[in-house]
Amino acid sequence: MIDHAHDLEAVREATDRLLGAAGKLDDGSLAGPSRLPGWSRGHVLAHLSRNADALVNVLQGRPMYANSETRDADIERDAPRPLAEHLTDLRESGAAFMIAAAEPADWSRTVTMRNGVTDSASRLPFRRWVEIELHHVDLGAGYELEDLPEEFVIRENDFLAERFAGHPGVVPTTAVTEDGRIWTTGGGSDGPPARVRGSATDILGWLCGRRDGSALTVEGGSLPALPPL
Incomplete structure (x- = not known):
């Protein structure tokens, strides 16, 4: 059985690790390439912030993204921002996800993700955990797959x-x-x-x-x- 409360705590810890690592970057390194083809480190951080927003939408019964074009445009818009703005956005969007997830809810309900994929609401915290951990690795900033929790x-x-x-x-x-x-x-x-x-x-x-x-x-x-x- 999925323990969404346990996974939310894991999300909190992973977010703290990510913020700590991102805080050691600078504006120049943000513009440098990440390990994802075609994406800078700024793209990775922008995606993580917008993903938190998107999962709030799912938790609250709205479409995850308006459409794929809007999702991509939002990431492109936010990627070139200074580090300070990225850190604020990561912190605030992550906190908003945690607040939304703390609301009383039927965690056994089925929710709809991007491209019509459905899942149990109880798996949403784990999905957020996945985004944070793997994209932390994608930053290429010293956090490797070997550093991931077992x-x-x-x-x-x-x-x-x-x-x-x-x-x-x-x-x-x-x-x-x-x-x-x-x-x-x-x-x-x-x-x-x-x-x-x-x-x-x-x-x-x-x-x-x-x-x-x-x-x-x-x-x-x-x-x-x-x-x-």
């Missing part, structure tokens, strides 16, 4: 394995860690099944598209290609 790594692997399960472009795949954790995914594409071995962190890097999987050992063919998130 609980987060395991749960995000669970989430992504479920997301790609039955995908028509992914062969049946089993990922196994040194300590015996197992994730199964894919299965919607013809081809020999693959068995992938490595650390939970390296498996996450592959599943979330942050690493090429070269640190993994593959049995039964080549490393399966995964669709973009």
